[in-house]
Each structure stands twice: as structure tokens, then as C-alpha cells.
Amino acid sequence: VCIEKRNENFLTSLISNRCKFKIYSQRLKFKESLIKNMAKATPVVINNWQSEFNATAFKYHLLIARVGLLLNLFFGIGDYFNSPAHFTTCIIFRIIVSFLTLLVVLFKNKFVNRPEIIVLIPFIGIALENAYIYSILDGAEFQKHTLAFIALFIAAGMFILWKLIYSLIVVVVTFTASVILFWMNSHMLLNEILINGGLLTFSVA
Numbered sequence: 001v002c003i004e005k006r007n008e009n010f011l012t013s014l015i016s017n018r019c020k021f022k023i024y025s026q027r028l029k030f031k032e033s034l035i036k037n038m039a040k041a042t043p044v045v046i047n048n049w050q051s052e053f054n055a056t057a058f059k060y061h062l063l064i065a066r067v068g069l070l071l072n073l074f075f076g077i078g079d080y081f082n083s084p085a086h087f088t089t090c091i092i093f094r095i096i097v098s099f100l101t102l103l104v105v106l107f108k109n110k111f112v113n114r115p116e117i118i119v120l121i122p123f124i125g126i127a128l129e130n131a132y133i134y135s136i137l138d139g140a141e142f143q144k145h146t147l148a149f150i151a152l153f154i155a156a157g158m159f160i161l162w163k164l165i166y167s168l169i170v171v172v173v174t175f176t177a178s179v180i181l182f183w184m185n186s187h188m189l190l191n192e193i194l195i196n197g198g199l200l201t202f203s204v205a
Contacts, residue, residue: 057161058115062108064159068122069101072129075148079133082144086136093132097125116162120170123160126152127174135181138188139196146197150204171205 072094079090101122104111111117130149137145156170182193 053161054113054115058108058112058118060159060161061115061118062105065101065105065118065122068119068126069098069105072098072101072122072126078148083133083137083141086133089136090129090133093129097122097129100125116160116166119156119160119162120166123152123156123170124173127170128177131174131178131181132185134178134198134201135185138186138192142188142193142196146201149197149201153201153205174205175202 076087076091076094079094080087083090104118104121108118130145130152134142134145134149156167182188186193188196
């Protein structure tokens with residue numbers, strides 16, 4: 001009787017352990033399947049997010065480039081009243097920048113996956129244009145142009161969608177060009193430049 005009970009207990013224990021093993025195996029297979037499915041789904045989610053971001057940025061950046069193309073030439077009227085002596089040079093600079101912007105707009109389909117390029121080129125062009133005009137002005141004219149320079153950076157911060165690295169590129173290029181152009185063209189002292197709007201422009205940038 002004792003032997004039979006032991007055999008029954010052994011069989012019961014064996015069956016119980018076998019069932020537990022099967023349940024554990026099934027759970028393990030389920031976890032592995034879940035991990036694999038998540039690994040497959042994650043790139044799709046990332047790709048969809050990136051595609052949606054690029055599409056939104058492309059739409060806004062193209063609109064910004066078109067508006068910038070027109071306003072850049074329109075603001076040339078202000079150059080005539082602000083500094084008639086340098087109007088010809090300024091308008092030539094503006095035409096060149098607007099032409100480059102026009103090329104970007106015409107070949108927009110090449111930048112579908114890199115929408116930041118659509119605004120990077122005109123942004124740098126207009127920033128360099130402002131840096132040049134900044135360097136040839138002085139006194140009250142210099143202060144007036146400070147508003148135009150600040151407006152450029154404020155508008156960019158409000159409407160452009162891109163990574164921080166592109167903002168740093170624009171600021172570094174603009175600052176470097178400004179230093180070189182002031183050294184070549186300006187007769188103002190450093191403290192005069194900073195007090196009359198240079199420090200404010202750099203802070204906003």
C-alpha cells in the first residue's frame with residue numbers, strides 16, 4: 001500500500017512538474033514572440049514619425065522660402081531710404097540671395113527628405129546680406145538695421161523646424177562673417193557697435 005501511494009505521489013508530482021514546464025515554455029515563447037514583434041514595430045514607428053515630421057517641415061519651409069524670396073527684394077526699398085549711397089550694392093546682394101532662394105524653390109523635390117536645406121540656404125544668405133549691410137552703416141542707420149537683423153532671427157525661431165545643429169551653424173557663420181565684414185568696412189569702434197545694437201542682435205541670435 002505504501003509503495004502504491006509513493007508511486008501515485010511520484011506520478012502526480014511528475015505530471016504536475018511537466019504541466020508547469022509546459023506553461024513556463026509557453027510563457028517564454030510568448031515573451032520571445034512579443035519582443036520580436038516590438039523590435040519589428042519600433043523601426044516602423046520611428047520611420048512614420050520621421051516621415052510625418054519631414055512632410056510637415058517641408059510644407060512650412062517651402063512657404064517660408066517663398067515668402068522670404070519676395071520680402072527680401074521688397075525690403076530693398078528700405079535700403080534706398082536708409083542708405084542711398086549703398087543702395088546699388090545692397091540691391092545686387094539681395095538679388096543674388098533671392099536668386100539662390102528661387103533655385104531652391106524650383107528644385108524643392110530634391111529636398112523632400114532634407115527639408116531643413118530649403119530654409120538653411122536662404123537663411124544663411126539673408127543673414128550674410130544683413131551682416132554686410134550692417135558693416136557699411138553707422139549711427140542712426142546702424143540702429144535702424146538692427147531691427148531688421150533681429151526680426152530675421154525671431155521669425156526663424158518661430159517658424160523653422162530643424163535640429164539645433166542647424167541653428168548653431170547659422171549663428172556661427174553669421175557671427176564669423178560679421179566680424180570679417182566689420183573689420184573690412186566699418187569705421188565704428190567695438191563699443192559703438194555693441195551699444196548701438198550689435199550686442200542685442202547677437203543676444204537674440
